[in-house]
Amino acid sequence: MMWTKCLCLLWALSALCAPVNKQRQRMLLISFDGFRWDYDRDVDTPNLDQMAMDGVKAQYITPPYLTITSPTHFTLLTGLYVENHGVIHNMWFNTTTTEKKPYYQTLFVNEWWDNGSLPIWITAQRQGLKAGSLHFPGTSSSYQGEVAMVREVEPILYNYKNETAWRENSDKVMGWFRDQDLDFVSMYFGEPDGTGHRYGPDSPERQEMVKQVDRTVGYIRHLAETHGLTNSLNIIVTADHGMSNVYRNGLVEEITLSAIPGFSFRDIAFHLVDFGPSGMLLPKPGKLETVYSALKGAHPHLHVYKKEDMPEHLHFAKNDRILPIILWADPGYVINGYFPVQFHKGEHGFDNQEMDMKPFFRAAGPAFRKNLEVGPFESVNIYPLMCHILGIEPEVNDGHLNATRNMLVTSTGTRGENRSILQNTLTGIAAVAGFLAVVFVVVTSRQILKRKRKDKRSGSVQHLPEEENTKQTGF
Ligand SMILES: *[C@@H]1O[C@H](CO)[C@@H](O)[C@H](O)[C@H]1NC(C)=O
Ligand SMILES: *[C@@H]1O[C@H](CO)[C@@H](O)[C@H](O)[C@H]1NC(C)=O
Ligand SMILES: *[C@@H]1O[C@H](CO)[C@@H](O)[C@H](O)[C@H]1NC(C)=O
Ligand SMILES: *[C@@H]1O[C@H](CO)[C@@H](O)[C@H](O)[C@H]1NC(C)=O
Ligand SMILES: *[C@@H]1O[C@H](CO)[C@@H](O)[C@H](O)[C@H]1NC(C)=O
Ligand SMILES: [Zn+2]
Numbered sequence: 001m002m003w004t005k006c007l008c009l010l011w012a013l014s015a016l017c018a019p020v021n022k023q024r025q026r027m028l029l030i031s032f033d034g035f036r037w038d039y040d041r042d043v044d045t046p047n048l049d050q051m052a053m054d055g056v057k058a059q060y061i062t063p064p065y066l067t068i069t070s071p072t073h074f075t076l077l078t079g080l081y082v083e084n085h086g087v088i089h090n091m092w093f094n095t096t097t098t099e100k101k102p103y104y105q106t107l108f109v110n111e112w113w114d115n116g117s118l119p120i121w122i123t124a125q126r127q128g129l130k131a132g133s134l135h136f137p138g139t140s141s142s143y144q145g146e147v148a149m150v151r152e153v154e155p156i157l158y159n160y161k162n163e164t165a166w167r168e169n170s171d172k173v174m175g176w177f178r179d180q181d182l183d184f185v186s187m188y189f190g191e192p193d194g195t196g197h198r199y200g201p202d203s204p205e206r207q208e209m210v211k212q213v214d215r216t217v218g219y220i221r222h223l224a225e226t227h228g229l230t231n232s233l234n235i236i237v238t239a240d241h242g243m244s245n246v247y248r249n250g251l252v253e254e255i256t257l258s259a260i261p262g263f264s265f266r267d268i269a270f271h272l273v274d275f276g277p278s279g280m281l282l283p284k285p286g287k288l289e290t291v292y293s294a295l296k297g298a299h300p301h302l303h304v305y306k307k308e309d310m311p312e313h314l315h316f317a318k319n320d321r322i323l324p325i326i327l328w329a330d331p332g333y334v335i336n337g338y339f340p341v342q343f344h345k346g347e348h349g350f351d352n353q354e355m356d357m358k359p360f361f362r363a364a365g366p367a368f369r370k371n372l373e374v375g376p377f378e379s380v381n382i383y384p385l386m387c388h389i390l391g392i393e394p395e396v397n398d399g400h401l402n403a404t405r406n407m408l409v410t411s412t413g414t415r416g417e418n419r420s421i422l423q424n425t426l427t428g429i430a431a432v433a434g435f436l437a438v439v440f441v442v443v444t445s446r447q448i449l450k451r452k453r454k455d456k457r458s459g460s461v462q463h464l465p466e467e468e469n470t471k472q473t474g475f
Contacts, residue, residue, distance in 0.1 A: 034193030055364025079383025079397030160190025234365025
């Protein structure tokens with residue numbers, strides 16, 4: 001009887017200490033372009049609210065600078081600041097030929113994207129997982145010769161607002177998870193950015209679009225259920241940047257570079273302006289100081305920096321692609337070149353410390369705690385979070401799991417990673433306990449056998465308790 005009790009204890013101990021049963025974890029990263037952190041405040045968003053109840057909501061997140069679409073999306077995929085991943089603008093450009101390509105055409109310029117950093121798809125695939133991407137900026141490029149296993153790039157002149165197409169795309173992505181057994185998919189929706197630009201972030205049109213986003217989030221989470229993915233699929237819903245009102249028509253003194261005394265485009269070899277509140281200039285040889293001193297302080301809402309003097313928090317300097325002079329405007333303003341040609345009511349591209357530039361963040365799934373609201377964090381930290389949940393070794397990146405670890409239930413994402421000291425200790429104890437139990441069983445069985453022989457000789461039979469036999473097989 002003593003032996004039985006001891007064995008039971010050992011059994012319980014080792015069962016407790018064995019590594020936690022690891023349910024497979026998958027990840028769907030969804031970006032709704034330009035969904036500002038507070039867009040749920042003036043609209044009913046039952047599905048986003050439900051997602052917060054079932055998971056985690058961040059107060060807001062801080063995007064990297066430059067707060068425009070392609071650079072910030074590539075940060076989500078790599079965990080790198082823009083100066084470190086090299087996708088420094090939506091537009092590919094060549095300062096020698098002065099060629100530029102707009103956003104859509106730049107999606108297909110492979111060397112613009114494949115500039116030394118690996119997006120999470122490639123890293124996941126190299127470690128044996130399966131990855132896909134739908135419409136996410138960067139999808140069409142290869143990286144060191146590799147591409148996402150399943151991918152779809154939107155056709156030119158794509159209608160980014162079509163809710164029917166949003167549902168078809170959601171069906172498609174859930175089909176990839178179920179039928180092609182993917183582990184990771186990134187998915188992109190081009191709204192409410194377009195509506196925010198056109199009508200402004202405070203418009204009823206933007207509010208309507210937020211309702212469409214909300215319905216879509218509800219639809220996707222419903223699909224996860226009907227596709228039998230609830231136990232494995234984690235969903236992050238976030239965005240690349242926010243949106244801010246632009247003022248003009250005499251409401252503000254507009255910034256027009258050609259009107260600034262001492263500044264001339266004749267001193268400029270190449271420029272990227274007329275692109276919202278941000279700009280970059282390459283002065284002609286010997287003209288850097290002339291250009292800089294003409295612009296610096298010329299308008300109270302225009303910030304002018306030499307590349308090497310850029311504020312550290314923007315992490316937008318240490319890259320050869322960044323031009324020698326960087327400009328940005330305060331909220332409310334855009335930077336015009338020769339004369340005002342910009343008519344959007346909403347813009348982004350401002351300093352990432354501006355509250356209007358902050359995106360929203362929700363996450364739910366088996367890896368995430370429930371009904372938890374967390375404070376703000378930088379979007380570079382989403383990449384290490386996703387790698388941890390997927391159980392893959394991340395590439396070198398600018399984020400850290402520290403920033404998001406508190407969102408997680410503790411038992412997930414240990415595959416392929418160093419285990420904590422506690423886990424190692426527990427596993428050690430379990431192994432020792434197991435060994436002792438085996439020794440114990442061997443010794444006792446021999447004793448029992450001996451006694452049986454003795455009993456046989458003496459005529460009485462002693463039965464070995466049932467459970468003792470069954471327990472032995474478990475070790
Ligand atoms: C820019 O164009 C010039 C002339 O065609 C070419 O020599 C150079 O390699 C190009 N630079 C980049 C970064 O594409
Ligand atoms: C990144 O692109 C720049 C040109 O824009 C090029 O000079 C550099 O070699 C590229 N780096 C890598 C690692 O591809
Ligand atoms: C919206 O998408 C659906 C499905 O792809 C398509 O049949 C329909 O023509 C689209 N409508 C518009 C207005 O683009
Ligand atoms: C992460 O947190 C640990 C423990 O709090 C701390 O020792 C470490 O320095 C942190 N690392 C970073 C990069 O913040
Ligand atoms: C695991 O531990 C080794 C040795 O201590 C270290 O070199 C490696 O970076 C660690 N990996 C992770 C993911 O922490
Ligand atoms: Zn965007």
